[in-house]
Amino acid sequence: MENKKVMLSGIQPSGDLHLGNYLGAIKNWAARAEEFDCYYFMADMHTITVRQNPADLRRRTLEQLAQYIACGLDPEKNTLFIQSHVPAHAELGWVLNCYTMFGELSRMTQFKDKSAKHKDNINGGLFTYPALMAADILLYQPDFVPVGEDQKQHVELTRNIVQRFNGIYGDVFKMPEPYIPKAGARVMGLTTPDSKMSKSIPEGCVFLMEKPEDIQRKFKRAITDSDTENCVRYDPQNKPGVANLMNIYSAVTGKSFEEIEQEFAGQGYGKFKPAVGDAVVEVLRPIREEAQRILADKAYLEKVYTEGAQKASYVAGKTLRKVYKKIGFVAR
Numbered sequence: 001m002e003n004k005k006v007m008l009s010g011i012q013p014s015g016d017l018h019l020g021n022y023l024g025a026i027k028n029w030a031a032r033a034e035e036f037d038c039y040y041f042m043a044d045m046h047t048i049t050v051r052q053n054p055a056d057l058r059r060r061t062l063e064q065l066a067q068y069i070a071c072g073l074d075p076e077k078n079t080l081f082i083q084s085h086v087p088a089h090a091e092l093g094w095v096l097n098c099y100t101m102f103g104e105l106s107r108m109t110q111f112k113d114k115s116a117k118h119k120d121n122i123n124g125g126l127f128t129y130p131a132l133m134a135a136d137i138l139l140y141q142p143d144f145v146p147v148g149e150d151q152k153q154h155v156e157l158t159r160n161i162v163q164r165f166n167g168i169y170g171d172v173f174k175m176p177e178p179y180i181p182k183a184g185a186r187v188m189g190l191t192t193p194d195s196k197m198s199k200s201i202p203e204g205c206v207f208l209m210e211k212p213e214d215i216q217r218k219f220k221r222a223i224t225d226s227d228t229e230n231c232v233r234y235d236p237q238n239k240p241g242v243a244n245l246m247n248i249y250s251a252v253t254g255k256s257f258e259e260i261e262q263e264f265a266g267q268g269y270g271k272f273k274p275a276v277g278d279a280v281v282e283v284l285r286p287i288r289e290e291a292q293r294i295l296a297d298k299a300y301l302e303k304v305y306t307e308g309a310q311k312a313s314y315v316a317g318k319t320l321r322k323v324y325k326k327i328g329f330v331a332r
């Protein structure tokens with residue numbers, strides 16, 4: 001463990017996991033377990049920046065953990081935990097709030113978007129959220145933070161905080177690098193191929209736990225092109241819908257774009273779309289079944305998140321103690 005590079009990421013349990021989360025993030029994380037020392041957490045503290053239904057939040061947090069494991073994140077090889085179980089996040093979050101500038105927070109696009117969307121609840125947490133995210137990251141001294149494009153700005157802000165803090169107190173935090181997956185793994189909405197797959201557009205979003213018939217229906221209704229060519233060809237500029245389906249098909253089957261073009265030569269979208277649907281159904285089937293099995297085993301889940309929080313607290317505690325000492329807090 002000692003010499004492995006550290007990787008950390010979180011997902012907010014504010015919605016059900018979908019194919020974009022799996023292909024763009026979780027699947028790649030699972031493949032890194034041997035090479036890196038990995039920490040993944042359910043960012044429940046972040047979700048309450050937007051009002052949540054308590055029962056749903058609790059259920060989704062556990063479902064998300066079960067789904068992470070079912071997607072291949074082995075709790076023996078990765079540290080999986082629930083953010084609110086490790087109090088150091090809240091503690092360092094407060095400290096870093098005091099090293100994050102109002103102007104910096106004001107420039108965050110996610111804050112601007114979310115405050116425009118939730119005009120009746122523009123709370124302090126929504127604004128200072130990036131300081132908590134910086135704490136999430138820096139507690140574990142990671143080398144890499146795998147995030148989607150939309151979170152890159154927050155990782156950049158974290159880097160500014162590191163520079164500011166280390167500039168005052170010496171080498172306390174390791175400088176983290178954002179780790180953005182290749183464009184190939186970026187899954188777009190089936191009905192909106194110009195924007196990424198999102199739970200907020202459910203018709204174009206394939207959820208991990210969805211029934212095969214529903215998945216098939218969504219693929220059959222996927223947007224292809226407005227052109228009349230009806231030909232499976234990789235051209236993201238002019239045929240973004242087809243390119244997205246090819247990306248998905250390639251990600252789940254391992255076939256190259258040329259192989260896919262050959263496979264469907266002369267067959268048109270009518271054959272292609274259900275074939276992508278079938279391939280996705282087969283990839284998600286064992287994940288769904290495994291997630292359901294794990295979710296039914298409450299004792300196992302509890303063991304995973306309890307042990308995960310213990311391991312995480314140990315590492316996070318070391319960083320927090322160092323920070324407290326540097327800033328002048330009396331040791332407890």
Ligand code: TRP
Binds near residue numbers: 008009046133137151
């Ligand atoms: N902000 C991230 C999102 O909304 C989730 C998150 C919280 C996160 N803390 C993190 C991601 C730390 C990476 C590292 O998707």
